[in-house]
Amino acid sequence: MREPVTAYVGMGANLGDPAAALALAVQQVGSHPGVTVTARSSYYRTAPMDSSGPDYTNAVVAVRTTLTAPALLACLQSIEAAAGRERPYRNAPRTLDLDILLYGDAQVFSTALSIPHPRMWARAFVLLPLAEIAPQCVSEAQLRTVFAQTITKLP
Numbered sequence: 001m002r003e004p005v006t007a008y009v010g011m012g013a014n015l016g017d018p019a020a021a022l023a024l025a026v027q028q029v030g031s032h033p034g035v036t037v038t039a040r041s042s043y044y045r046t047a048p049m050d051s052s053g054p055d056y057t058n059a060v061v062a063v064r065t066t067l068t069a070p071a072l073l074a075c076l077q078s079i080e081a082a083a084g085r086e087r088p089y090r091n092a093p094r095t096l097d098l099d100i101l102l103y104g105d106a107q108v109f110s111t112a113l114s115i116p117h118p119r120m121w122a123r124a125f126v127l128l129p130l131a132e133i134a135p136q137c138v139s140e141a142q143l144r145t146v147f148a149q150t151i152t153k154l155p
Helices: 019-032 069-082 124-133 140-145
Strands: 005-013 037-041 044-046 055-067 097-103 151-153
Touching: 005 019, 005 069, 019 037, 019 055, 019 069, 037 044, 055 069, 055 124, 069 097, 124 140, 124 151
Parallel strands: none
Antiparallel strands: 005 055, 005 097, 037 055, 044 055, 044 151
């Protein structure tokens, strides 16, 4: 049995009922063998970046997992597929998007997976929810770089 690792998963949706999709995804992630959800951020609303469509609802969850990073990715992609995720083009609107942001202190650079997530440091919809549940992972300087991006914490 592998030693558990703390990983952080970014979540987003902007089609259908995004809040319900994220809530169900948290439940499904936590019910997968070898994965335990340990924290969930608030939900945040943001306009699409490099895309079009309705505003996104975003969150970040912390998990403890014995899965490898590729196995965790496969788990997340199966949850996306079950939620009706389609990939007609890059940054298309989506029913559910689940991304591994951090996986312990690992650095992974493959065609299928990059950890840390390559664009996370430039996105308020990742950094603010991550800072909410794991302030040790995000510096004040990193938060300042996304200060001008419009983001609303949902009740």
